[in-house]
Structures are given as structure tokens and as C-alpha cells.
Amino acid sequence: MAAVEHPVLETHGLTVRFGGHVAVNDVSCAFRPGTLTAIVGPNGAGKTTYFNLISGQLRASGGRVSLFGEDISGLSAPQRTRRGIGRAFQLTNLFPRLSVLENVRLAVQARAGIGRDLFSMWHSHVELLEKAEHCLHRVALAEKRDTVASMLPHGDQRKLEVAILLALEPEVFMFDEPTAGMSVDEVPVVLDLIHHVKALGDKTILLVEHKMDVVRSLADRIIVLHQGELVADGEPEAVIASPIVQEAYLGIAQEAAHG
């Protein structure tokens, strides 16, 4: 069923150059609702840069991004977020001196679109607070709601990053190595959550992930980036078995595991 639906998000010949270096090179790809696409590739392959081009933190040197069939290449990052592209960052990107709850509440408030309200009191919007608390609950951070974000241990900061994405209620979820640097017992919370988003059935999910077991358990499809180019795209097992992945990606992953 999912395969015949129209893609929500598409990139057409997406390219970006930094000086002479082509970080993302002519990547065309379509992402359909209800599908989780894992994006893999060695360090420096251009995965995060590809994300930046889609969510608007970076302007493309060439090519287009379209959302629901509409070209959004000219839109700014905030506009794209409001259109439904939500992003969790690889490098934790929080409001350091605000509380955990406020970090999430700001996302809920953005989604509710009441940021221009100058006259009401922020805490009188109880429904936003409840929503924010619910999101924290989902990543098992409810008890730490009053902690200042910068005081959280690394694993909790990663969870908060995910809670913020959840609070945005986007159509397109972009996770950039959501479990990186987490301890083993923290990982399942995040994976369960991604499972849950998947189970909603109509969300488009992009996941950058190095851990192959995670990719295997979650992905409906894998695309491989290598030196900025899309070099493989298909069913998880087939892609993982392909020589190019064994060579370009797993070779490096094994090196890292041994080093």
C-alpha cells in the first residue's frame, strides 16, 4: 500500500559545494509516507549535509527539494519547519539555560503558532504545558522537567532532542544519529519511540544511523551515501548485502569497531 502513495518529500539533483568540495552530489530521491528510510554511509559521506539541505539550514548550490509536490527550495528553515519538516540534530542543539520542560514547550508553542501573542501569560496556556509534559514522558524525562537543559547528562540531552522533534508533530521526521553516545540501557527508549512514530502509519521518517542492528530492525528501505553521492537504494537486506556497502560502509564500521 505505502509504495503506491505519492511521495511526501523529494529531492531532485540536490547538490551543494563548499569551495571545490562537493559535499552532496546530484542526489535524487523520493520519500513516501509510512516508510522509514535509513540513510547510511561512512563519516563525512554528506548525510548531515543532505539533511541540512532538506530542512533548510543550508541552501543548495543546485537541484530542488519538494514537499507534497511543491518546490520548497526557496523557503527558509523556519518556513520549512512550519510546513511539516521536523529535525533532530546530530550535535545536540538545545536552549542550554532553559528548563527541560521549557525546551519542549517552546516547540509545542511553535507548532501551535502562538509565538506572536504578546498579551497572554505563557503559563496560562495549560494545554501546551500538558502536551510538552506528555512529550517528555514519552522519552522518560518527565522527572527531570525542571532541570536546566545544560545540566543534563549527554544521554538525556539526546532524548530531549528527540522530545523536541516529537513536540513539533511534523509530517517528516528527520533523526540524525539519535542514539549516538547513549548508554546501552538508554537506547531502547528512543528506538521504541521511533517504532511508535512508524506505527502511526502516515509519517515519513528519515533516519541517519551507524549501528547496523538498529538499521535492520527499523528500516523499510536503505539508501547509501558515499562521498556525497547516492550509491545504493533498496530493500534493507539487499542493500546491506551489496558489495558497495560491504566495502564502503561496513569496512569502515568494522575498522571503527576494532580501533
Place this chain on the structure above:
Amino acid sequence: MLTTLLSGDLPRSRVLAVVLLAILAGLVLAPFVFPGTRSLNVAAKVAVFVLLVASYDLLLGYTGIVSFAHTMFFGIGGYGVGIAMAKLGAGWVSLALGIALALSLSAALALAIGLLSLRVRAIFFAMITLAVASFFQILASQLSGFTGGEDGITYKLPDLLLPGTKLVEMPLLGVELNGRLASYYLVVLAALACFLALLRVVNSPFGRVLLSIRENEFRSEALGYRTVTYRTAANCIGALGATLAGVLYAIWLRYTGPDTTLSFNIMIDILLMVVIGGMGTMYGAAVGATIFVVAQNYLQDLMALASAAAKGVPLLPGLLHPDRWLLWLGVLFIVCVYYFPTGIVGKLRAK
């Protein structure tokens, strides 16, 4: 009721609550408890500067915008009243017209500065505000036909606000109920109302977005907030607050000149007050402005007393001589900033 008035932003420290109440009581009761022209001048200046510094805190403390144009907006308010009174006559209509024109000019200027330059890096924004404010100072001294140049302008106000006007024949508790008193309470109540309005703004959903911009503008954009719009809006609101403070000061002094409004010395005073009081707290503006203005006016007297008391002790009388008051004010600030890096309010709330 109190919660609504304070927008839910309670002092959150018993000492701070007492200090704030003392400031409020001092301002409201000043004509009766501290009689005399000088103390009433100090009290009115405190009220005006609480508003001026609070509106600056919205920029610096809440949004993280460094602007040096705040005294320019203060001056626009002052000259708006001054020029209207001097040129159009001392009536209520011309007063209202002067205020409306000043507010419009400030809003337009703040919008223009914001849109043209809030996209650039913070340091450039600061430079641009500095340039515009300098230009404005020169403009005010050149257009002496309007502004009185370096001498400034002295003017009359509507009768109700003039000292010669007796409101009631009988004095109350030994205080004459005249136009001077009316204008004092106009200044204090208007400043208080504006302060509470600013307190509401920083505690609104909009104010929370400003905080998020201060903390991490990149992330704020990724949440979907168009931060340029928010920063520009904050810039305009801050400018309007400063303009109103200028209006009130001009009403109180019945004089507007470069030294009372546009001078960069005042800009530095504002910065010191907001830092000493505690950035990003609003109440810090009230505490900082009160301490600063009172110290500015009474430190010399205090030192004369201390110097006299220390007679006979070597060195001390010289150090405490009233002429050294600026030195001691400086020492006071360094000590403050060193021991209370988050300001007095930050320190009180941390306990």
C-alpha cells in the same frame, strides 16, 4: 489578582519582594515622607529610569540584542514633548500630538534599524545603533531652531501640571496639593503601568520566543520561529518603552536637552543599571535603577558625613572626601559585578 498584575512572574525571593515593595512604597509616598524639591526630583528620576532600564532589559537581557541607540529613543520622547510644547503651545492636544509623533518616529526608526541590520552579526548591529545614535546627537545640536541646540529647550506644560496650580486649597499632611504633585504622580503611575506592561510582554508566549533567541537562535529557527521578525518586534517595543520614559522625564523636568536625554553617559548608566540589577529579570531594572540613581545623588552627602566622622584618622578623610564620589561609585560597581555576576536579583533568587 496580584499574579495577573505581575503576569505570574513573582519575585521568588522574600528579600527581593521586600526590596520591591520598599521601592514602590518609597515612590508612592515620597512627597509625604521625603519632602523637599531635591528628594522629589530623585524619586521622579528613579521612576523614569526604572522604565528606561526595563525597556533596555527586554533587548539585552531577554533577547540578547546589544543596542546603543536606547538614549536616542529616550531623547525622541523628550524632544517630542519639548518641541510640541514650545512650538504648538502648552495644551493637552499639543502634548498628545507630541507624544504620538515621538512614538511613531521611534517605532519607524526601530523598525528600519531592525529590518536593515538585525540580520547581520550582533557586533555589526551594535555598531550601527552607535552610528545612528551619534548621528541623532549631531542632528539635535544642529537643528537648534527646534531643539535649542546644546542649551536644550525649556517650556510650559498644561496648567494642571504646573507648580503654580493649586488643586485643593488645604494642604494634606503638610504637603501642598499642587500641579507639581500631580505631575509627580502622573510620572510615577505611568512608569509603573508601562513597567507592568513590559513584564507582561516578557512573560507572554512572545517573550518566551525572545528567550529562545537569546539562548540559541539557530535552534529557535529550526522550531519554526522566524527570528528576524521577533528581534525586530523586540527592538520596536524596547524603543517605545524608552520613548515613553523620555516623555515622562520631559514632563517632569519641563526641560529637554542633550545632557538629560541623548548623552552617551546615560547610555553607560543604563548598561550599568541593568547589569547591577540583574539582566533578564525585569525586577533587576527596578532595583538597579533605584540603587544607581540614589547613589548618584546621595553618595556625596554620605561621604561628607563619613569624612567628617573619620577626622583625625590618617588618610581616611581624604579618601572619603566628597570629591572622590565618582571613584567610590566605580568601586561599588566593580564589587557588585564581581560578587553578583547575575546581578542583585539573580543573587537573591539563587538562595
